[in-house]
Amino acid sequence: MTIGTALIYDEEMTKYKLLWVDPACKIEVPERLTVSYEALVRNALADRCVSVPVREATDTEILLVHSEEYLEAVKKTPSMSLEDLKEFTLQYGDVYFHPNIYHCAKLAAGSALQLVDWVMTKRVRNGMALVRPPGHHSQRSAANGFCVFNNVAIAARYAQQKYGVKRVLIVDWDIHHGQGVQYCFEDDPNVLYFSWHRYEHQNFWPQLRESNYDSVGKEKGAGFNINVPWNQVGMKNSDYLSVFCHILLPVAYEFCPDLVLVCAGFDSAIGDPEGEMCATPEIFAHLTHLLMNLAEGKLCVVLEGGYNLTSLAQSVCQTVQTLLGDPLPQLADLSCPYRSALESLQCVRSAHRQYWSCLKHAAGLPPAHISTKRIKSVEGEAKTETGEDEKSTEENVWPEPPKRFSPTVRAASVLSDDVTCPDRCKRLNANQDVDPLIVSKLKDSFISDAGGCDTLARVITLVEKMVQNEIRSGLALVCDVTMAITCVVQHVTPDLNNRVLIVYVGNGTVPDHIARDGKTLVVQITSGNKQEQKSKYYIPVCLKNGCSDTSGFMHAVFSLLLPLGYEYNPNLVLLVRMPDSDVCDGVWQHLTGFLQSFAKGHTLVLLQENEKACVSPTASILLGDPAPPLENLQAPNKDDLNVMETLRDRLQLNWKLLQTISESTAAAVQQ
Ligand code: XS6
Ligand code: ZN
Numbered sequence: 001m002t003i004g005t006a007l008i009y010d011e012e013m014t015k016y017k018l019l020w021v022d023p024a025c026k027i028e029v030p031e032r033l034t035v036s037y038e039a040l041v042r043n044a045l046a047d048r049c050v051s052v053p054v055r056e057a058t059d060t061e062i063l064l065v066h067s068e069e070y071l072e073a074v075k076k077t078p079s080m081s082l083e084d085l086k087e088f089t090l091q092y093g094d095v096y097f098h099p100n101i102y103h104c105a106k107l108a109a110g111s112a113l114q115l116v117d118w119v120m121t122k123r124v125r126n127g128m129a130l131v132r133p134p135g136h137h138s139q140r141s142a143a144n145g146f147c148v149f150n151n152v153a154i155a156a157r158y159a160q161q162k163y164g165v166k167r168v169l170i171v172d173w174d175i176h177h178g179q180g181v182q183y184c185f186e187d188d189p190n191v192l193y194f195s196w197h198r199y200e201h202q203n204f205w206p207q208l209r210e211s212n213y214d215s216v217g218k219e220k221g222a223g224f225n226i227n228v229p230w231n232q233v234g235m236k237n238s239d240y241l242s243v244f245c246h247i248l249l250p251v252a253y254e255f256c257p258d259l260v261l262v263c264a265g266f267d268s269a270i271g272d273p274e275g276e277m278c279a280t281p282e283i284f285a286h287l288t289h290l291l292m293n294l295a296e297g298k299l300c301v302v303l304e305g306g307y308n309l310t311s312l313a314q315s316v317c318q319t320v321q322t323l324l325g326d327p328l329p330q331l332a333d334l335s336c337p338y339r340s341a342l343e344s345l346q347c348v349r350s351a352h353r354q355y356w357s358c359l360k361h362a363a364g365l366p367p368a369h370i371s372t373k374r375i376k377s378v379e380g381e382a383k384t385e386t387g388e389d390e391k392s393t394e395e396n397v398w399p400e401p402p403k404r405f406s407p408t409v410r411a412a413s414v415l416s417d418d419v420t421c422p423d424r425c426k427r428l429n430a431n432q433d434v435d436p437l438i439v440s441k442l443k444d445s446f447i448s449d450a451g452g453c454d455t456l457a458r459v460i461t462l463v464e465k466m467v468q469n470e471i472r473s474g475l476a477l478v479c480d481v482t483m484a485i486t487c488v489v490q491h492v493t494p495d496l497n498n499r500v501l502i503v504y505v506g507n508g509t510v511p512d513h514i515a516r517d518g519k520t521l522v523v524q525i526t527s528g529n530k531q532e533q534k535s536k537y538y539i540p541v542c543l544k545n546g547c548s549d550t551s552g553f554m555h556a557v558f559s560l561l562l563p564l565g566y567e568y569n570p571n572l573v574l575l576v577r578m579p580d581s582d583v584c585d586g587v588w589q590h591l592t593g594f595l596q597s598f599a600k601g602h603t604l605v606l607l608q609e610n611e612k613a614c615v616s617p618t619a620s621i622l623l624g625d626p627a628p629p630l631e632n633l634q635a636p637n638k639d640d641l642n643v644m645e646t647l648r649d650r651l652q653l654n655w656k657l658l659q660t661i662s663e664s665t666a667a668a669v670q671q
Contacts, residue, residue: 001625002297005323006118006127007049008111009037013132016098020086025096027273027307028146033132036303039313045320050124057109057154064157065150065184070141074148077102092143094205105133105148112155112261115300120163120259125626126292126299126323128264130316134304136178136263137206145176145206152263152302153184156191159259166190169257169294171248172197173240173287174265174304175275177211177227181263187221192255194248196240196268198275199229201375212372213347216355223355226251228348232340233276237283237331238657239341240268241566244290246660247348250358250558252294254633260291260299266306266315271396274307281314282329282401286597288322293593297626299323314401325624326404327472327601334567336656343370343662357635358555361645363661404600407472411622412465414458414476419612425475425619428458435461442487459484459604460491466572466602467492473596473622475605475615481576484606486511492572493519501570501598503561503591505547506578510538521568525556527582536654539564541647544639547583551633552640557591559644563657565598573603579610585617589627592618 014030040046062071077088078099085097108131118124135152137145152170159165170185172178172195185191198204199211217225228243252260266284267275291299301319306312322328337345347370349362412426421427428434439457455478465471478484485502492498504510504524515522515538523539527546541560543552565573573595577583583591595603605618621627636644652658 002122002125004124005049005320006052006115006124007040007046007320008052008054008114008127008129008131009033010054010107010111012054013104013107016100016104016132018096019082019098020096022096024094025146030132031309032306032312033130035309035313036130036316039317040320043317043321045317045324048324049127049320050118052114052118052124052127054107055110055114056103056106057113057149061113061154061158062106062109062149064161065140065153066138067141074102074105074143094145095143095147097143101133101148107131108133108135109149109151109154112151112300112302113158115302116155116159116259119298119300120159120165125297126301128301128303128316128320128323130303132303134265135180135302136172136174136265136304137176137180139180139183144180146305147180150180150184152261153181155261155300155302156185160190165258167192167255167257169252169255169260170194170263171260171291172263172265172304173268173284174263175268175272175277176265176305177206177208178263178304179206179208179211182210182215182225182227185221186215186225187218189220189224192224192226192252192257194226194228194252195263196228196230196243198233198277199231200233200377201231203374203377209374213344213351214372216351223352226348226352229344230277230341231344232338234278235338235341236278236335237280238334239337240279240283241286241334242337242341242563242657242659243345244287245558245562245657246345249290249562250555251352251356252291253554253558253630254356254358256629256631256633257295258298260295262291262299262301263304264301264319265304266312269306269308269311269315270398271308271311272306274305280398280401281311281318282331284315285318285322285328286331288319289328289597290594292322293590293627294629296629318401321404326406328597329401329404330569330600331566332569334569334657337659339662342659346661349660357551358633360635361641366662405469407469409465409471410473410624411619412462412471412474413615413619414455414462414474415615416477419477419615421615421619422623424623426471428462430454430458433461434458435464438464455479456484456487460487463488463491463572463604466604472601473603473605475607475618475622477607477609477612477615479609481508481578481606481608482511485514485574485576488574488604489514489520493517498572499568499570500572500574501565501568502574502576503595504576504578505583505588505591506581508578521564521570523561523564525553534650536651539647539651542643544637547581547587549637549640550584550587550630552636553583553587554590554630554633555636555641556644557594560647560658562594562597564655565595567655567657570599571602573599575603575605577605577607577611577614579608585614586628586630588614589617589621590630592621593627
């Protein structure tokens, strides 16, 4: 199993800067790199990474994406005078040249290639490259938007060529549209490019018609370019998560990439003067985590923008810490996505529904007012692009992300001696590890049968240690799952702050008092015909062909379970698997992985005693190993889609993250 996270950084890339006055370029400073790296060192994250040296990209590699004329032109810049550099710069938009930028641009592209090399040859599982200049705006024959060579585009082509990688997913979470990446791959069905970006109906830089949602790719590449335009500033965590749950993740899983590259700009974070968005640095921990089980964990993150040095450094740390496998931060108080965000979401889903079976059922476009036409900004309303524009004086302040504490034990198990489980998963033994008080309490309230009691006592001990943050996650084989659930919930919920999310896979009945106690959210995925109970806290998802239906199951995970889990924000996740569930191991592993997003990774998996075969696959995910790829996701069954849509219709009044259409459309549909 490949472990380890690469970190690529070299001070040399701080050794160029703007040499003249240009308001458009003054934010792109060397300190962007130094503060990011220093924060990684200060937080003891750099030390935990494998430090991989940079190298220069060769001409041949640069020519994978750029023209010879352009490369030759850039090659001349190191010997240019200041005046010549200024003039050379003038032919491009929002970029500057410096005698050392060519060298740095070769190192930046080379860093992305080093990362690909180390990940593809399994010397590390994943990694991040801190580079300058950024890449995603640069085009075949043009520098643009601080970018000289298109680092990530070159890396994608290189991976295809050198390693025979077939499908590459590029996720561009920078707040600008990486039009350079789009142009490079728009007719290529083997590279799926996803970008969200500040757009404001084409009033925000680079003000391109082709950054809108209806640029879906060309010819064979139709459907493989996904643009999510943000038409308002101030987007927050719930808007970003909503796009991941309802667009990116289902499509990415259907695409099934062999490698994932991230154009990781952090100008999409709060405090950034360019993006003016409100998502907190912690969101990048989640975005990273949600991508970490694609392509068997092969994830290469490459820095793009990010201009608020505080927010940038915090966001970089959140990303790297997640790559390293630390528990995720909780995202409290996720509010309703903005109406404007929902409109964009709806437009994108509608534009892509003919290309992706996971979006087949998506609604059409919202009412006419969301046109693709540029909406001329009224003076004073939209911000002017003069550089020294009147910025709102209101300071953007946010708390520093809390430290992400890692329990010393990553995963523990309660198993009988005959069941095998990876050694890295700590076994809780009956004698040494159990508090006698717990045993006697259990005896009083629950059971007479001594054998079951011993196991339950160990389970409660495990839960207690999870609550105390001594153990991150756990798994237990129990003879009576229902009894175990009841014990765990009763043990944990007297503390009023505790919320438990129960994910119940398979048929069987969740004890009624739990399904309606209002402190526990139960999501049951099953083949049985569960009565709709019209409850906010008991949500049965009944799949016609049961849990063995991979596509239907994953659809339920993306469109229901993830949004619900994020909004509920539990302190403990109980994942229960019934013997008859028929869920296949791969799907089960991805589910287990996704649930680590919640409750700081405190997941307890309960398996019925005869489910021994899935102990090892489960433990492996709890230990942080990547899940195997899920190939061939088909369109979910039509009846199932209906069931899930009906559920969503009912629940979205209470659970706002389930919404995928804007209010105006919802109103129109109801009429
Ligand atoms: C200054 C306007 C500057 C140029 C933006 C270049 C964006 C580079 C970037 N108020 N406009 N790309 O971060 O991701
Ligand atoms: Zn940017």
